[in-house]
Amino acid sequence: MNKIQGAVHYVANNRLQFEKGPSPFDPQKSAADQVGHKYKKQEQPSLEEILPKLETPAIKQRLDDLLSRYPEPQGALLEVLWLIQEALGWVPREAIRYAAGICECSPVHAFSVATFYTMYKHAPTGRFLLQFCRNICCEQKGASNIIAYTEKSLGIQTGETTPDGLFTIVQVECLGACANAPVMLVNDDYATDVQDSKLSMLPGTSLNEERVDKILNWCRERAKNLKEEPTRDALGGPILGHKGHPGAPGATAKVQSKNYAPPSPVLGVQAALIDGGVQVSWKCAPDFTHLLLEKKEGSIWKQVAEPPVRTTEIIDPSGEKGSVYRMIATSGERVAKPSLEVEAK
Ligand code: FES
Known part of the structure; x- marks a missing residue:
């Protein structure tokens, strides 16, 4: 007890001094620009410009289906934003406001949700969005070098898109695949290698320069042979045969009523x-x-x-x-x- 009181007394009466090293950030640029975590200033379309793409019968039906699966409309916000991203390719400011209206929440709440998750794109991206993890495990295993190598190979910086519109590089937080660090996502798929002509992430396979080259070449080949990326559903899975989530088309999961509570076990x-x-x-x-x-x-x-x-x-x-x-x-x-x-x- 005396020790705790002593520590409290010390902290209350002494200024803790930390040594100040040079800042890793360039004061001329915003922090967001430097990590590429958010996109650079983006021209925003008006509501009138985006509405024709959002108010289609197909999207309306999916929205109705989605909203009927949640007791409160706000619960569907993440998926509504996904649907918007699916329709527009990204989520402009006015689309976030539109989602807030649908989900009956404030625009600022919808905006904070949309900017919290790096899965939402705040600017149009290239066909292949390369999302490099820059969190601690990946960083320890050389993520910075891999990112720098990819930037050099593609001739762009993090946050930029190649002139041919094929690749955009961003850096994101932990992708939950630390055992394979360093890792990245190519669009919605983990990729640390290419196996049997598919992107793969086998246990123990981390990104290295050779594998980055293989992955970039795989993307280029795909762009040559496949006109566009196959449509994914709002959760990023293939549309057909995806039944695991109540929000997915064709989902078999049951919609629970507002006052649902599970019975107690025997x-x-x-x-x-x-x-x-x-x-x-x-x-x-x-x-x-x-x-x-x-x-x-x-x-x-x-x-x-x-x-x-x-x-x-x-x-x-x-x-x-x-x-x-x-x-x-x-x-x-x-x-x-x-x-x-x-x-x-
Ligand atoms: S730290 Fe990179 S996947 Fe977890």
């Missing part, structure tokens, strides 16, 4: 060895409409019974010492988490 499950099998007993809330008893076989859970909902015990005649059970309860269409696993002893 509690107090016990499994006792008795003559003629294993007796499993439990407690559960009265509103359950369906119960399942499952037994573990290897790494797989197999259904062994559907006990009537008002019962609180059942005998599994095939049960033996060491059998492991769990119960799953359903209430209406809501499925509770499985209960704790219990072993028959």
Whole structure:
């Protein structure tokens, strides 16, 4: 305690002095320009110019579908911005204001969201957006050198687009692939190499100069053979066969109602060895409409019974010492988490 008081006293009564080194930033340029994290000053189209591209029947239908999946329109903001980016190629200021109107939030809130995430583009980019991670793991493994090499190869600086419109370089924060550091994204795909004529990021494969060359050549070849990049859905996945998210076209995930809450799992499950099998007993809330008893076989859970909902015990005649059970309860269409696993002893 005395030590803490001493430390507090010291901090309160002494000025901590830090040695001032030279600033890595050029005071003549804005910080944003120097890291390429945000785009340089961009001419902004008016609302009248962008509306014809946003108010198409296809986009309207997707917006309606999207908004119906969230209890509050504001919840759809990220995806609405994605849709706009998909339609325009980037998110101009007026489009952010438009998204705010759709999502019933303030323009400043929508703007802060759109500028927080580096996935939103605030200027048109080249066909291949090279997003280099500049965060700590990648930096430690030589990201700066790789970025400088790419800039030199393409003859542009971070934040710029090549005159042929093919490449734009930006630097972003951690891409969540630190084990492969240094890494980059080419549009929405991780790329540290090219394997079997595809961009790839195999475990342990980091960017180096040779691989950067391979990736740039892959992009150039693709541009020659494929007129434009295939359309992606609002989450960046291929449109067809992408069913993993409620917002994606063709999604199978269920839309939850405003007051959705998951039911509680079955509690107090016990499994006792008795003559003629294993007796499993439990407690559960009265509103359950369906119960399942499952037994573990290897790494797989197999259904062994559907006990009537008002019962609180059942005998599994095939049960033996060491059998492991769990119960799953359903209430209406809501499925509770499985209960704790219990072993028959
Ligand atoms: S630090 Fe670069 S991917 Fe995490």
